[in-house]
Amino acid sequence: MSLMVKNVTRRFNGNTAVKNISFQTYKGEIVGLLGTSGCGKSTLLRAISGLDEGYEGEVSLNGNAVRNVNTNASFIFQEPRLMPWLTVKDNVSFGLSEKKQEKGLKAERYIELVGLKGYENYYPLELSGGMAQRVAIARALVTSPELLLLDEPFSALDAFTKMQLQDLLLKIWSEYRSTMVLVTHDIDEALYLCDRIIILTGQPGVFKQEFVIEEPKPRRRGSQQVAAYKERILKCLEL
Amino acid sequence: MANHQNGNTASLPFPKVKKASPFKKAMFHPFIVGSILPVILIIVWEALSRAGVIPAYQLPSPTAIVDKIIELAEKGTLWGHVGITTYRIFLGFLLGTAAAVIIGSFVGFYNRVEQLLDPMIQAFRSIPSLAWVPLFILWMSIGEASKVALIAVGVFFPVYLNIVSGISGVDRKLIEVGKMYGFTNFQLVKRIILPASLPSFLVGMRSGLGLGWMFVVAAELMGASQGLGYLLVVGQNTYSPDLIIASIVLFAILGKVTDALLKRLEYKALHWQDRLERS
Ligand SMILES: Nc1ncnc2c1ncn2[C@@H]1O[C@H](COP(=O)(O)OP(=O)(O)O)[C@@H](O)[C@H]1O
Ligand SMILES: [Mg+2]
Numbered sequence: 463m464s465l466m467v468k469n470v471t472r473r474f475n476g477n478t479a480v481k482n483i484s485f486q487t488y489k490g491e492i493v494g495l496l497g498t499s500g501c502g503k504s505t506l507l508r509a510i511s512g513l514d515e516g517y518e519g520e521v522s523l524n525g526n527a528v529r530n531v532n533t534n535a536s537f538i539f540q541e542p543r544l545m546p547w548l549t550v551k552d553n554v555s556f557g558l559s560e561k562k563q564e565k566g567l568k569a570e571r572y573i574e575l576v577g578l579k580g581y582e583n584y585y586p587l588e589l590s591g592g593m594a595q596r597v598a599i600a601r602a603l604v605t606s607p608e609l610l611l612l613d614e615p616f617s618a619l620d621a622f623t624k625m626q627l628q629d630l631l632l633k634i635w636s637e638y639r640s641t642m643v644l645v646t647h648d649i650d651e652a653l654y655l656c657d658r659i660i661i662l663t664g665q666p667g668v669f670k671q672e673f674v675i676e677e678p679k680p681r682r683r684g685s686q687q688v689a690a691y692k693e694r695i696l697k698c699l700e701l
Numbered sequence: 702m703a704n705h706q707n708g709n710t711a712s713l714p715f716p717k718v719k720k721a722s723p724f725k726k727a728m729f730h731p732f733i734v735g736s737i738l739p740v741i742l743i744i745v746w747e748a749l750s751r752a753g754v755i756p757a758y759q760l761p762s763p764t765a766i767v768d769k770i771i772e773l774a775e776k777g778t779l780w781g782h783v784g785i786t787t788y789r790i791f792l793g794f795l796l797g798t799a800a801a802v803i804i805g806s807f808v809g810f811y812n813r814v815e816q817l818l819d820p821m822i823q824a825f826r827s828i829p830s831l832a833w834v835p836l837f838i839l840w841m842s843i844g845e846a847s848k849v850a851l852i853a854v855g856v857f858f859p860v861y862l863n864i865v866s867g868i869s870g871v872d873r874k875l876i877e878v879g880k881m882y883g884f885t886n887f888q889l890v891k892r893i894i895l896p897a898s899l900p901s902f903l904v905g906m907r908s909g910l911g912l913g914w915m916f917v918v919a920a921e922l923m924g925a926s927q928g929l930g931y932l933l934v935v936g937q938n939t940y941s942p943d944l945i946i947a948s949i950v951l952f953a954i955l956g957k958v959t960d961a962l963l964k965r966l967e968y969k970a971l972h973w974q975d976r977l978e979r980s
Contacts, residue, residue, distance in 0.1 A: 531883050
């Protein structure tokens with residue numbers, strides 16, 4: 463799915479959170495929105511998702527302007543946001559409207575994909591943070607979204623779990639080639655996953671610069687080419 | 702002792718691993734521990750009664766009270782009294798809970814309805830509910846309706862308050878998950894808001910039931926020809942403390958049983974909450 467964001471501005475009671483952001487993504491591309499905390503990344507992603515409709519400007523999917531939630535898009539939040547009263551399996555199939563058996567089969571397939579086979583009947587309270595986030599990933603994927611929106615999905619996890627889930631995300635991407643918009647404040651994460659990185663800075667957040675990362679994926683963490691990009695991005699962020 | 706202190710732990714005899722015997726485990730079961738004091742109290746009470754220290758016309762012995770209950774049961778009147786009291790509680794509880802669910806849901810979901818209704822309901826809440834009794838009797842005479850209405854009023858408030866706070870306390874983040882799936886408002890309510898506020902609804906039901914028992918006593922004291930509360934009045938008028946205490950004991954048993962039923966329901970509905978604790 464191609465996404466186009468045109469002159470999006472979002473004000474909250476007169477305070478501007480993001481100002482005049484425009485960019486587009488092509489089908490199957492992973493685009494990173496990178497910026498310091500508070501520069502409006504989440505605000506922008508919520509506008510794209512349709513969860514927030516109070517923005518100015520235009521968001522189009524496949525060339526059609528949209529304002530409300532589009533069921534071809536899925537959102538992975540920073541927290542897993544699982545329904546605590548449902549098992550892993552029921553959480554994964556939560557948004558499906560098919561018959562029970564079909565839902566179950568689909569859920570099982572995606573539970574296996576995220577490496578949680580055997581945990582179908584666990585409740586969220588019994589899962590570690592990493593496992594819970596895997597469930598959230600399975601739940602987002604089960605509707606076969608063409609656009610995946612991720613808001614710092616791994617930032618609450620420890621370094622090792624984080625790397626595992628980044629690899630999982632790449633595996634999913636190579637299998638399904640869904641378009642992704644990844645909000646992050648982690649430069650290494652952006653450089654590991656994204657085809658293109660859009661830098662936002664300031665308050666209100668404005669577009670600063672765009673980096674096209676031409677390294678083929680999967681990339682080696684901490685390779686020289688990646689380090690060179692990192693230096694340029696740091697310079698751009700004036701850190 | 703001395704050669705144990707020089708650090709040569711290998712020479713130490715194996716520490717005797719103490720394994721609790723099944724007998725000991727049973728001894729320290731919470732139920733047993735909790736029963737110790739009541740049992741001692743009852744034995745002391747019985748002994749004092751038999752020794753004549755406590756006069757029977759003020760406080761009859763435990764055995765006399767059990768005898769009284771058995772006597773009532775044999776005469777056949779006990780079931781009528783217990784039955785009618787349970788029936789009143791049941792009906793009042795049902796009506797009070799239903800009203801609280803309906804009104805509480807609207808108040809919880811719609812800000813406008815909350816602004817409209819909540820101040821008034823809060824004002825009514827500050828009226829001690831027993832103050833309604835004369836009015837209810839005036840309106841509905843002394844029959845069943847006024848009693849059930851009084852119980853329903855007592856049950857309503859705790860259930861209502863818990864439902865409203867449960868619904869308004871639902872994590873907005875969970876609701877957004879549903880919104881991302883394009884859920885309608887009805888789906889959001891049914892699949893996220895109601896299940897998420899269930900714990901606090903159940904808390905409300907249990908405290909509502911407790912109040913219901915209080916109000917059934919009040920309602921039956923005010924004028925009834927049957928029921929456990931009526932037995933209290935009879936006991937007072939005929940100077941029979943055994944009858945009064947027998948009714949109190951029956952109230953305690955019924956209250957405990959109904960609460961245990963709700964607790965079971967709560968456990969079944971909320972097992973996801975404390976699976977961790979159990980395992
Ligand atoms: N619902 C809201 N109401 C008022 N201000 C908000 C709201 N959401 C975000 N903001 C403000 O917008 C700015 C950007 O926030 P956010 O998008 O969360 O930043 P980021 O995700 O980049 O850390 C912040 O100053 C924040 O206070
Ligand atoms: Mg954010």
